Amino acid sequence: MSEHSPGTDLRRSAPPLIFESGSPGRSGFFWPEEKGEGGEKIPSELLRDDIPGFPELGELEVLRHFTRLSHLNYAIESQFYPLGSCTMKYNPKVNEVVARLPGFSSLHPLAPPELIQGALELLYELEEMLAEISGMAHVTLQPAAGAQGELTGLMVIRACLRERSNPRRKIIVPDTAHGTNPASSTLCGYEVVQISSSNRGMVEAAKVAEVMDEEVAALMLTNPNTLGIFEKNIQEIAEVVHKKGGLVYLDGANLNALMGIAKPGDMGVDVLHINLHKTFSTPHGGGGPGAGPVGVKSFLRDFLPVPRILKKDGSFVLREDFAKSVGRVRSFFGNFGILVRAYAYIISLGSDGLEEASRMALLNANYLRKKLEGAYQLAYPEPCMHECVFTDRLQQRHGVATLDIAKRLLDYGFHPPTIYFPLVVSGALMIEPTETENREILDAFADAMNSIAREAKEHPDLVKGAPYTTPVGRLDEARAARKPVLRWEPAKE
Amino acid sequence: MRYTPHTASDKEQMLRTIGLSRIEQLFDHIPQSLRERAAISLASGLTEVKVKKRMAALAAKNATPEGWSFFLGGGIYHHAIPSTVDAVISRSEFSTSYTPYQPEVSQGTLQAMYEFQTLMCQLTGMEVSNAGLYDGASATAEAILMARRIQSESRRRVFVSRSLHPQYRAVVSTYLRNLEDTELVEIPFDRNGGTDAEFLAREVDEKAMCVVVGYPNFFGVIEELAPIQEACARSGALFVTVTTEPLSLALLKPPGAWGADIAVGEGQSLGVPMSLGGPGFGFFTCRKKFVRSLPGRLAGETVDHEGRRGFVLTLSTREQHIRREKATSNICTSQTLCALAATVFMATLGKSGMRRLAEVNVCRAHDAQGRLVKDAGLAPAFTGPFFNEFVLRSKGLARSQSRFAAEKIIPGIPLAPWYPELQDCLLVCVTEMNEGEEIERLVRTFSGD
Numbered sequence: 006m007s008e009h010s011p012g013t014d015l016r017r018s019a020p021p022l023i024f025e026s027g028s029p030g031r032s033g034f035f036w037p038e039e040k041g042e043g044g045e046k047i048p049s050e051l052l053r054d055d056i057p058g059f060p061e062l063g064e065l066e067v068l069r070h071f072t073r074l075s076h077l078n079y080a081i082e083s084q085f086y087p088l089g090s091c092t093m094k095y096n097p098k099v100n101e102v103v104a105r106l107p108g109f110s111s112l113h114p115l116a117p118p119e120l121i122q123g124a125l126e127l128l129y130e131l132e133e134m135l136a137e138i139s140g141m142a143h144v145t146l147q148p149a150a151g152a153q154g155e156l157t158g159l160m161v162i163r164a165c166l167r168e169r170s171n172p173r174r175k176i177i178v179p180d181t182a183h184g185t186n187p188a189s190s191t192l193c194g195y196e197v198v199q200i201s202s203s204n205r206g207m208v209e210a211a212k213v214a215e216v217m218d219e220e221v222a223a224l225m226l227t228n229p230n231t232l233g234i235f236e237k238n239i240q241e242i243a244e245v246v247h248k249k250g251g252l253v254y255l256d257g258a259n260l261n262a263l264m265g266i267a268k269p270g271d272m273g274v275d276v277l278h279i280n281l282h283k284t285f286s287t288p289h290g291g292g293g294p295g296a297g298p299v300g301v302k303s304f305l306r307d308f309l310p311v312p313r314i315l316k317k318d319g320s321f322v323l324r325e326d327f328a329k330s331v332g333r334v335r336s337f338f339g340n341f342g343i344l345v346r347a348y349a350y351i352i353s354l355g356s357d358g359l360e361e362a363s364r365m366a367l368l369n370a371n372y373l374r375k376k377l378e379g380a381y382q383l384a385y386p387e388p389c390m391h392e393c394v395f396t397d398r399l400q401q402r403h404g405v406a407t408l409d410i411a412k413r414l415l416d417y418g419f420h421p422p423t424i425y426f427p428l429v430v431s432g433a434l435m436i437e438p439t440e441t442e443n444r445e446i447l448d449a450f451a452d453a454m455n456s457i458a459r460e461a462k463e464h465p466d467l468v469k470g471a472p473y474t475t476p477v478g479r480l481d482e483a484r485a486a487r488k489p490v491l492r493w494e495p496a497k498e
Numbered sequence: 499m500r501y502t503p504h505t506a507s508d509k510e511q512m513l514r515t516i517g518l519s520r521i522e523q524l525f526d527h528i529p530q531s532l533r534e535r536a537a538i539s540l541a542s543g544l545t546e547v548k549v550k551k552r553m554a555a556l557a558a559k560n561a562t563p564e565g566w567s568f569f570l571g572g573g574i575y576h577h578a579i580p581s582t583v584d585a586v587i588s589r590s591e592f593s594t595s596y597t598p599y600q601p602e603v604s605q606g607t608l609q610a611m612y613e614f615q616t617l618m619c620q621l622t623g624m625e626v627s628n629a630g631l632y633d634g635a636s637a638t639a640e641a642i643l644m645a646r647r648i649q650s651e652s653r654r655r656v657f658v659s660r661s662l663h664p665q666y667r668a669v670v671s672t673y674l675r676n677l678e679d680t681e682l683v684e685i686p687f688d689r690n691g692g693t694d695a696e697f698l699a700r701e702v703d704e705k706a707m708c709v710v711v712g713y714p715n716f717f718g719v720i721e722e723l724a725p726i727q728e729a730c731a732r733s734g735a736l737f738v739t740v741t742t743e744p745l746s747l748a749l750l751k752p753p754g755a756w757g758a759d760i761a762v763g764e765g766q767s768l769g770v771p772m773s774l775g776g777p778g779f780g781f782f783t784c785r786k787k788f789v790r791s792l793p794g795r796l797a798g799e800t801v802d803h804e805g806r807r808g809f810v811l812t813l814s815t816r817e818q819h820i821r822r823e824k825a826t827s828n829i830c831t832s833q834t835l836c837a838l839a840a841t842v843f844m845a846t847l848g849k850s851g852m853r854r855l856a857e858v859n860v861c862r863a864h865d866a867q868g869r870l871v872k873d874a875g876l877a878p879a880f881t882g883p884f885f886n887e888f889v890l891r892s893k894g895l896a897r898s899q900s901r902f903a904a905e906k907i908i909p910g911i912p913l914a915p916w917y918p919e920l921q922d923c924l925l926v927c928v929t930e931m932n933e934g935e936e937i938e939r940l941v942r943t944f945s946g947d
Contacts, residue, residue, distance in 0.1 A: 019605060019807065023613050023845050026928075033580065034851025034860055036930070046864045047883050051720055058620050059849035064903070067582055067845045071610070075591035078606035080606075082590035096594050105584075108557025113570040114775030115911045116561055123559030124774055138538055149632035149776065152828045163676055172676075185830055187823035194676035197823040235528055257680050266525050267532035286501075290835030291607040292597035292795060293630070294777030332672035336573060336635040336665045336764070337775025349553055351503075353499040355543030365502040367524045372512045388527050415603055426819070443503040444512060475602035478712050478802035482601075485800035485812040489789060491626055492616040496519045 019476060020073045023060040024493045033064035054286035058495055076289055077476045078291075079251035079420045085446050087373075087433025089392045090183070090231050092261045092280035092283035094362075097353065100286065100346040100411065109345050114337035117324050125321035128338065129314045131348045132298075137277060138351075138359065139257065140270020141300030145309045147339040151258060154278030155189035156227075156266035157310060160331040161276055161301060162223050162252045168329065169250070176254075177246075179208050181232060181427045186225045186256060196220060202429065206232040206385035210241040217249050227256040228272065230436070231265075231427040232385055243273025252276060257300075260284040261439070262367060262391035265360025268432025275302050285347035296343040312332045366391040369447060373438055376451035380458035384430040391439075397432035405461040405468050407432040411469035412479060413460070417453035460477040499543055567907045567936040571887040573634065573663050573742040574775050575767040577855075578930055580846045583769045587839050592829065597795070597831070601810045604715050607834065611797035614841040621747045621844070622761045624783035629795040630665075630832035634764025635666040637780030638710065638740050639673035640793045641760045642829060643738045645708035645825065646680060649789045653707040659685045659693040661690025661715040663742055664916040670710075680707070691719035691880025691889065692814070698729045698817035706735035709758075713739040713753060714746055717925065718887030719880055723756035736760060743767050743773070744781070746885040748852035753783075760784040769843025769905065770836050779840065790816060791904025793827030795834075842937045843916035855930060859886040863928040870926070874944035879923050887927035889913065892944065895922050907936075 022096050032051050062070070079086065086093040104110065112121055132144040148154035163172045174192040177198045189196040203209050213224060224246045228236045236242070243253045255269045255277035263269070263286040269277050281287050282295035289295070301309065307329040317321050338344075354362060367390055374393040376382070381395040397407040411421035411434070423435040438447060472478065504512075513519060515640030525533070544552070568576055587593060591606060598818050611629045618627035627877030631637045632879070642656055658667055667684075683701065688694045693711045702709060707828075709730050714720050723739070730737035739753040741763035741771075753761035766778030782794060789796075790813065818825040847855060863886040870876045870890055879889035892898075895912065903907050911925035917923070928937065 019609065022609070022616075023841075024616065027848070030850065032848040032851040032854075033582065033846040033849065034854060036851075037855055039858065039861060047720065047749070047885075051751055051883060052749060053623075053747075053755065056620050056748060056849055059617070059852065061850070062845055064580070064582060064846060068585065069811070070845070071582075071586040071842055072589070073607040074609055075586070075589045076606065077604075078591040078595045078608070079600070079603035079946065080591045081594035084603075086596065088596055091596055093594075093596060096590075097499070097501060099499070099549055101588070101593075103550060103553035103557075106557040107562045108553060108554070110559045110771040110773050111562040111564070111576075112560050112774040113568055113576070113772050113908075115570055115572050116568070116908055120561035120566070120908070121774065123556040126559065127556050134540055137519050137540055140535075140930055148831070149636070149833075150831045150917070152830050153632060153636070156828060160672070160676065182839050183823045184818035184825070185828050188818035188821075188825040188828035191825075192828050193821045194678065212569050221819045221913070231648055235525075237527065237529060238527065240531075263536075265536055265538050267528050267536050271532050271535050288835070289596045289602075290593055291595045292834035293831030294632075294779075294833045294836055295831055309926040329826075332675070333635075333665060334672055335669065335776070336633050337661070340632075340777040342777050346554075349549055352541065352544055352552060353546070353549050354501075355729075356538040356540045358500055358542075358543040359538055361500065361502055362520050364524070365504055368504070368509065368512055368516075368521060371516050371524055375516050385594045385737065388524075390525070399557045411600070412602065415600065420603065421600060435627070437928035439500045444508045472602050476605050477602055477806050478804055480601050480802050480808045481800045482810050482812070485798040485810050486815070488810060489796075490799040490837040491612075491789070491796055492810075493612070 019077065020070055022061060022493050023070055024058055027060055027066065029061055031061045031063050033062065045221040060368055077200050083369060084418060085442060085450055086420040087422050087436045087438045089437040090258055090438055091423065092437060094286055094439035095441035096286050096288040096351060100349045103346045103348040103349050104342050112125055118341065122321055127348050128344060129316060129321055130412055131344055134351050135298055136300055138264060139277060139279060140268030140304035141277065143306045144298050144300045146298045146344055147310050147335045148297040148299055149340050150293060150295045151278055151280040151297040152185040152189060153334060154299045155185055156192055157334050158276040158278055158299045159193040159256055161305055162254065164331050166222055169289040174220045175222065177216055177221055177224040179226065179232060180429050181230045182225060182227060183231065183256060183258060193248050196425060205387055206234045207238060208242060210238050210245050213242050214245045217245055217251065219249055221249065221251045223252045223254045225254045225256060229259045229390040232394050233389040234387045235383060235390055239272045241320050258283060262363055266363055281343055281347040286350045287343045287346040294340045294343055297341045331490065333478060337355055337457050362440045369438040369440060369442055373436060373447055373451060377454055380455045384433065392435060392437035394430055395434045396430055400458065400461040403461050403465040405465050407434055409468045409471060410434065410457055413468045414453060415459050415472040416474050419450055419453055509567060523630065527826060542740065543571035558590045564932065565906060567939065569926045569928060570908055570911050572911045572925055573764060574744055574772050576772060576929055576931045579769050580843065582846045583723045583839050583842045586842045587835050592837055592838055596741035598811060601808060602645055605808060610798050610838050610841055612799065614799060614837045616839060617844045618781050618783055621744060621752065621796030622783045624761050624787040624791050627781065628792055629781040629797055630834060630837040631780030631782055631794050631829060632833060633776060633778055633780045634740065634742055637762040637782050640782060641668045641738045642670060642708060642760045644791050644793060647709045648788060653705055654680045655683055655705045656680060656707050657683050657685050657709040658700060659711040661687040661691060661693055662710060662712045662718055662740055663716045666740060690882035691717040692721045693726060695725040698726060700731045702729045702735055703732060706733050708736040708738050710738040710740060713741050714743060717880055717889045718884040720750060720885060727757040744886060745856050749856035758783050765840050768840035770839050777781060777833055777836050779836040791826055792816065794829050795832040844870065845907050858930045862930065862932060863887065866928045869941045870946055874941050876944060879920065886929055887925055889925050890912050891921055891923050901943055905939060907940060907943055
C-alpha cells in the first residue's frame with residue numbers, strides 16, 4: 006500500500022452506461038401473447054415506431070450493472086457520513102420492512118376513505134406525535150420535502166396576514182440560513198431582507214428590531230442554527246417580530262438537537278417545518294424522497310393545506326372544505342411511504358428514546374469538537390449543539406484549503422463534512438456526527454482529521470492532490486458546466 | 499428500540515474528555531424556561547417485535563389489490579414491478595447515501611441519474627431532462643414557473659386544460675396564488691374528452707405565457723396535440739404537456755414529436771409502488787435551449803484529471819444553495835431513489851418490454867371497455883382514443899356501491915366531486931394486473947347479475 010492509499014484501494018474502471026451494452030432484441034421482461042391482441046385500438050398516426058436508443062439488456066446484466074454502480078457510492082451503512090445539517094443517522098431496517106407491507110405499499114390514494122382507514126389512522130397519529138415533539142398545535146404531512154414545507158409554511162403565513170390586513174412584502178432571513186429559505190420566500194412572492202449574525206454566531210434581537218417593520222411578514226430562523234449554536238435570544242427575537250405584527254418561522258432542519266431539550270412551540274415560533282429524513286431517520290436515498298411536515302400554532306389551523314384528516318365517531322374522514330386554506334400543495338397525501346417509516350421510528354423510540362437520541366447527538370458533536378479543536382480552528386467559541394463548525398484558517402497557511410481536506414478524508418474512508426457552508430464562515434467544515442455513531446468511529450475520524458492536519462503542514466501537495474483511492478479522481482466541474490453533456494447520445498455514424 | 503450505541507462507560511469517558519460530568523451540562527446554556535417544559539409526552543419505546551405487530555395491525559385495516567379488485571388509475575397506477583427494482587433500491591449504497599455533493603464517492607448515484615435523464619429524454623422525445631422533482635403536480639407547477647422565467651412580462655396568462663388532473667390544477671393554483679401578475683385561464687374539454695381546440699384558437703394570443711394539457715389526460719384520452727401545438731406556435735405561447743401514465747409513451751408518439759416545449763409528469767407508473775400516492779417522482783423534460791432555466795438537479799458528464807469519464811451535479815448556479823433568492827426553484831432534492839427505481843424498471847423491460855407492457859395495457863383496457871359497453875350497457879362518456887383508462891356513464895352508480903363492496907371490487911373513480919357536469923361518470927383503469935376473471939366479475943357486477 007502506498008502513501009497515497011491509507012484506506013483500501015477502491016479505484017477501478019466504472020461500468021459502461023446501460024446504453025453502451027446489451028444487444029438488440031434482448032429484454033428482462035416476459036409476457037406471452039394474449040387473445041384479442043393485434044387489433045387497431047389506437048389510430049396509427051398517434052403511435053411511435055420505436056424508442057430510439059432505449060436499453061436492451063437481460064435481467065442479470067441489469068442487476069450486475071446497478072450492483073457495480075452501487076459499489077462506487079459512499080453510504081451510511083458503509084462509511085461514517087458526518088454531513089453537517091443533514092443528520093445522516095442510521096436508517097433502521099425495521100422501518101424498511103414495515104414500509105414494504107402490502108397494506109401500506111399497495112394502497113391506492115383514490116380508494117374510498119373507508120378502505121384506507123389504517124393509513125389515515127397512521128397519518129392522524131403521526132400528525133399528533135410530531136405536534137407533541139415540536140410543541141405545535143397542528144401538523145400537515147403533505148409537503149414532500151423540507152423546501153416544500155418552507156413554501157407551505159410561508160403560504161400559511163401569507164394567507165393569515167392577508168386575512169388580517171395585507172400579506173406584507175418582506176421576509177427577514179439571517180446570513181446563516183439554508184439557501185432554501187430565501188428561495189422559498191421568493192417563490193411565495195416575498196422580498197428577502199438578509200441580516201448578519203453577531204460575532205458570537207447568533208442573531209441578536211436588536212439587529213432584528215433594526216429591520217423589523219410593518220412590511221415584514223415573517224422572520225425565518227434555524228435553531229440550532231447552521232453553526233450548531235442555539236439561538237438563545239429566540240424568545241426575545243420573537244417578541245420583537247410579534248410586536249410589529251409579524252410571524253416567526255422556524256426551519257426545523259436541526260430538530261435532532263432539541264428533542265426533550267427545548268420545544269420550538271415554547272420559543273415563540275408560529276410555524277415550522279420538520280425534515281423527516283433527518284431527525285426521524287428516513288433514508289436520504291441519494292437525494293430524496295424525504296418529507297417536510299409543517300406545524301403551526303392553533304390560530305393558523307384553518308390556513309393549513311387540504312385535505313385534512315379528521316377523526317369522527319372513531320373513524321377517519323378527509324375534508325377539503327376549508328375556505329381559508331392555502332389549498333393543495335402536493336397530489337394525494339404527500340410522501341406516504343416516508344411517513345410510514347417516520348411513524349415506525351417514533352413508536353420504536355418512544356419519548357425516552359427520542360430524548361436520548363438528542364442527548365447522544367449533542368454528546369457526540371461536543372466530543373468530536375473537543376478532539377479536533379487542537380488541529381483546526383473553531384469558527385465560533387460558543388458551545389455547540391448537535392454539530393460543530395471549523396475553518397481551514399490554520400491549514401491555509403500551508404496552502405491547503407477545506408476542499409483539499411474534504412477530498413483527503415475520502416482516502417481515509419470517511420465521507421467529508423458539509424463544506425463551505427454556512428457561507429458566513431470562510432472555508433467552513435461543518436461536522437454533524439449524529440447519535441448513532443459509537444466512540445470508536447468518532448476516535449478514528451478524529452485521528453484521520455488530525456493526521457490530515459499534520460499532512461497539510463508536512464506534505465501539503467499530498468493533501469492537494471487527493472483523493473487517490475476513489476473510483477475517479479477530482480472531476481472537472483468547470484468543464485461540465487461550460488459544455489453541459491446531460492444525456493447519452495448514440496455515436497454519429 | 500435504541501439506535502444509540504453508547505454504554506455507560508462510553509458516556510462517562512466522553513464527558514470526561516469534554517470536561518463535563520453530566521450530560522445535562524451540554525445544554526445548560528439553553529434558557530431554563532424552555533428546558534423545564536421540554537419533556538415529550540408519548541408512549542415509551544417498543545421492541546422491534548411490537549413495532550412490527552402495530553404496523554401490521556394498521557396495514558391490515560387497508561384494502562390492497564390482494565384482497566380487492568382495483569380498477570383505479572387517475573394518476574397512480576397498479577403495474578407489475580420486476581423484482582430487480584426493489585433489489586437495487588434496497589441496496590444501502592443507494593438508499594443511505596446523500597445528494598452526491600462529493601462526486602468521487604457518489605459515481606453510482608450520479609451515473610444512475612445520468613442514465614435516468616437519458617431514459618426520460620428517450621421516452622418523451624425531448625432534448626433535456628432533470629434528475630427528478632417531487633411529483634407530477636409540483637412538476638406541472640414548476641413547468642409553469644419556468645415558462646414565466648422564459649417569457650416576457652407581457653405574457654402572463656397561463657392556459658390550463660380542464661381535462662388535466664384536478665389535483666394538479668389545484669397545486670398549480672396554490673403555487674401561482676402569490677404571484678400576482680400571473681393569471682390562470684381554464685380551457686374547457688370537448689365531446690371527445692380532449693382540450694377544446696376551438697376555444698384555444700380563439701383565446702390564445704400574444705398575452706399567453708403557456709398552454710398546459712394532459713397527455714393522456716385525466717379522462718385517459720389521448721389528446722390531439724397537433725392543433726394545440728399550432729395555436730402555441732402561432733401565438734408564441736410555450737406548449738407544456740403533462741403525463742401521469744408515462745408507460746403510455748412507450749407506444750404513443752411522444753410529446754417531443756408533437757413539438758412540446760416542456761414535457762413533465764408523474765413517474766410512479768415506472769416501477770414505483772402505489773404507496774397511497776407517494777413517494778413517486780415528478781419528471782421534467784424540455785428543449786435544450788431552456789436548460790439554464792430548468793428547476794432541480796442535473797447530472798452531467800465530465801472527466802477527472804487523468805481523463806477518466808465521470809459524472810457530477812452540474813449547472814448548480816441555477817440552484818438555491820448557490821443562488822439563494824434568485825434560484826430557479828427552492829427545490830433541493832430529486833426523489834432520487836424513486837428515479838433510480840424507474841431507471842432499473844426501464845432498463846429491465848428495455849425497448850421491447852416497455853412496448854409489450856404498453857400493448858398489454860391497451861388490449862386489456864379496450865377489451866374491458868368494450869365488454870362494459872356491450873354486455874353491461876354502460877355508455878362511454880367520451881369518444882376520443884384512450885390508453886388504459888376511460889370514462890363510463892352509469893346511471894345507477896350510487897345505488898350499486900354495496901354490490902361492488904360485496905364483490906370486493908373498486909370499479910373506478912367517481913368524477914362528480916371534481917366535475918359536477920360529469921354526474922354518474924366513473925374513471926375506470928385496467929392494467930396488466932387485472933386478470934380476465936376480474937374483468938368478468940366487473941362486467942357481471944355492473945350488469946347486476
